[in-house]
Amino acid sequence: EDKVVQSPLSLVVHEGDTVTLNCSYEVTNFRSLLWYKQEKKAPTFLFMLTSSGIEKKSGRLSSILDKKELSSILNITATQTGDSAIYLCAVRGSNYKLTFGKGTLLTVNP
Amino acid sequence: GAVVSQHPSRVICKSGTSVKIECRSLDFQATTMFWYRQFPKQSLMLMATSNEGSKATYEQGVEKDKFLINHASLTLSTLTVTSAHPEDSSFYICSVLLAGDLTDTQYFGPGTRLTVL
Numbered sequence: 001e002d003k004v005v006q007s008p009l010s011l012v013v014h015e016g017d018t019v020t021l022n023c024s025y026e027v028t029n030f031r032s033l034l035w036y037k038q039e040k041k042a043p044t045f046l047f048m049l050t051s052s053g054i055e056k057k058s059g060r061l062s063s064i065l066d067k068k069e070l071s072s073i074l075n076i077t078a079t080q081t082g083d084s085a086i087y088l089c090a091v092r093g094s095n096y097k098l099t100f101g102k103g104t105l106l107t108v109n110p
Numbered sequence: 111g112a113v114v115s116q117h118p119s120r121v122i123c124k125s126g127t128s129v130k131i132e133c134r135s136l137d138f139q140a141t142t143m144f145w146y147r148q149f150p151k152q153s154l155m156l157m158a159t160s161n162e163g164s165k166a167t168y169e170q171g172v173e174k175d176k177f178l179i180n181h182a183s184l185t186l187s188t189l190t191v192t193s194a195h196p197e198d199s200s201f202y203i204c205s206v207l208l209a210g211d212l213t214d215t216q217y218f219g220p221g222t223r224l225t226v227l
Contacts, residue, residue, distance in 0.1 A: 031214060041221050042220050088153065090154075092214060096142065096207060099156075101153060103153050
């Protein structure tokens, strides 16, 4: 059975801090790893990673995949209160199903 | 990007009634759609995979007679919660898969919050 473990489960920081969220996985025939941000509604897509070592970047967010270690990190620099959300990591195997981790609840205080 | 819509966004019903949730892919034809359920402070749990023109594939522990899925066209999948009970109250989210040779992209609908009294 595919498995995704995220850490930490929750994190409280101050505006301007940099945070690193972790995701480790076990999946049969890995296809991709995805990061989502979820606020009050459904998740919104952040990144999809398929190749090891290639950083994907979008503004203050970046992510990288390490297939050898079966893990990924999501970095957020210069955090803002609007970054407060649950960040979900999910992996897709050969059956196309996405298996989600429990998420990291990030709270950014002013 | 792709747009996925869900209707209704919120529904409150009495115990024992059936509720139908629609998921539409607005930008492209989707042969595969997924239905998820999310309880408060928990992650998304896959309920079933909906394939156009064939029966849905349900995850272990999900009752197929209770959660009826119909994927009658390439742009519409419906989830019907039959004889709903308070424990079915949850956030139901559909998702559309764009499968590619090298990469797949998955887009989520805005979700439907179901409250069963």
